[in-house]
Amino acid sequence: MKNSLEFRNGRLRILQVSDPQDLKYVRRSMVRMLNKAYDDLKPDLVVFTGDNILGNHLLDARFGTRKVAEGKEATYDSMYLALSHILQPVNRRRIPFAMIYGNHDDMNCVTKDEQADIYRQYPMSMKMNRDDKSVDCDTYTIELRAENGEVKYCLYMLDCAWQDKTGEKLCHTEVKPETVSWLKKETEKYKNIPSMLFIHIPLPEQYNFTEVCDAKSEGAIKGDDGSYIRLDKSVCEGVMNEPPSVLEESNGLFDVIREAGIQAVVTGHDHGNCFIGKYEGVDFIQTGAASFRCYGNKRTRGVRIIDIFEDGRYETEFRTFFDICGKTPLTAVEFFFDADEYEVIKYASLGSVALAAISGLAAAGIRKYIKKKR
Ligand SMILES: [Fe+2]
Numbered sequence: 513m514k515n516s517l518e519f520r521n522g523r524l525r526i527l528q529v530s531d532p533q534d535l536k537y538v539r540r541s542m543v544r545m546l547n548k549a550y551d552d553l554k555p556d557l558v559v560f561t562g563d564n565i566l567g568n569h570l571l572d573a574r575f576g577t578r579k580v581a582e583g584k585e586a587t588y589d590s591m592y593l594a595l596s597h598i599l600q601p602v603n604r605r606r607i608p609f610a611m612i613y614g615n616h617d618d619m620n621c622v623t624k625d626e627q628a629d630i631y632r633q634y635p636m637s638m639k640m641n642r643d644d645k646s647v648d649c650d651t652y653t654i655e656l657r658a659e660n661g662e663v664k665y666c667l668y669m670l671d672c673a674w675q676d677k678t679g680e681k682l683c684h685t686e687v688k689p690e691t692v693s694w695l696k697k698e699t700e701k702y703k704n705i706p707s708m709l710f711i712h713i714p715l716p717e718q719y720n721f722t723e724v725c726d727a728k729s730e731g732a733i734k735g736d737d738g739s740y741i742r743l744d745k746s747v748c749e750g751v752m753n754e755p756p757s758v759l760e761e762s763n764g765l766f767d768v769i770r771e772a773g774i775q776a777v778v779t780g781h782d783h784g785n786c787f788i789g790k791y792e793g794v795d796f797i798q799t800g801a802a803s804f805r806c807y808g809n810k811r812t813r814g815v816r817i818i819d820i821f822e823d824g825r826y827e828t829e830f831r832t833f834f835d836i837c838g839k840t841p842l843t844a845v846e847f848f849f850d851a852d853e854y855e856v857i858k859y860a861s862l863g864s865v866a867l868a869a870i871s872g873l874a875a876a877g878i879r880k881y882i883k884k885k886r
Pocket of ligand 1: 563
């Protein structure tokens with residue numbers, strides 16, 4: 513397993529897949545979208561930025577949320593299958609992949625280390641942390657090297673979520689102080705080398721890209737305190753469909769990022785938010801979810817391309833499901849039948865059809881009965 517990759521003709525293409533968040537009964541549209549993205553966009557590295565599985569529903573029935581199994585063995589088996597849907601396609605294409613966890617990955621009885629071992633079973637997995645016990649297994653660095661072996665760019669991967677395994681069901685979103693100290697030391701080691709940081713949960717500084725507005729303003733969304741906010745388009749580009757759900761505790765993370773001169777912070781978690789803005793010299797890249805099983809929408813369901821160049825620059829672009837799979841009547845139907853947000857309409861329509869059929873049969877039965885009586 514590697515912890516470094518080489519630029520090809522001065523460029524290295526990353527495909528960020530955030531929040532694929534699915535189960536062993538995977539939604540096929542997501543798998544199709546990802547397969548097509550790998551074939552068409554030809555990434556040199558795929559980065560799964562957390563909530564890679566829906567870790568708190570691994571034992572659910574195929575439909576609904578009724579639990580149909582229990583215990584660690586069943587959880588592990590289901591996790592293994594859920595992960596295979598996202599890892600096999602990259603591994604089969606011999607594309608290196610890296611990962612960090614999100615809040616949903618750890619919401620079960622399997623430990624983060626045990627789960628990391630599933631990723632490690634795939635030959636194309638990048639080398640995660642196993643030796644440094646001060647931080648989690650998904651806190652590590654990937655070096656990007658020139659042909660002569662010189663490190664030209666660093667990707668810092670940071671853990672930020674854990675669940676209390678004592679049965680309290682508490683999920684905490686935090687960058688632990690030890691993780692922040694690790695980053696400080698790591699950036700000192702790679703001083704003056706351009707870098708980017710991947711972390712699942714957005715930083716509280718994302719609120720610098722919002723502005724207060726009234727309820728009827730274009731793009732207005734209701735904040736947690738009942739007031740309305742929207743994306744501040746004077747400092748940010750993209751879409752915001754929900755108030756940023758940020759780290760509960762960041763323990764001075766942004767200060768370290770700024771002081772170390774990290775170029776960009778790449779996040780996921782907020783499925784409906786997809787934008788880029790700059791704050792105090794740092795780019796904030798927020799990416800929508802790939803998952804069809806969980807909430808999302810047409811503008812934010814997709815993947816992000818990040819091209820990093822050997823001279824330290826980078827370019828990024830988000831591609832939606834329709835950009836990747838094409839906008840045709842067939843893809844529109846496919847999207848409708850697989851996307852979570854249409855679930856209510858879908859079941860209501862099916863319910864109406866079923867009700868109409870039952871009513872029709874009942875009416876026919878009554879007519880037959882009356883005829884007989886006469
Ligand atoms: Fe999340």
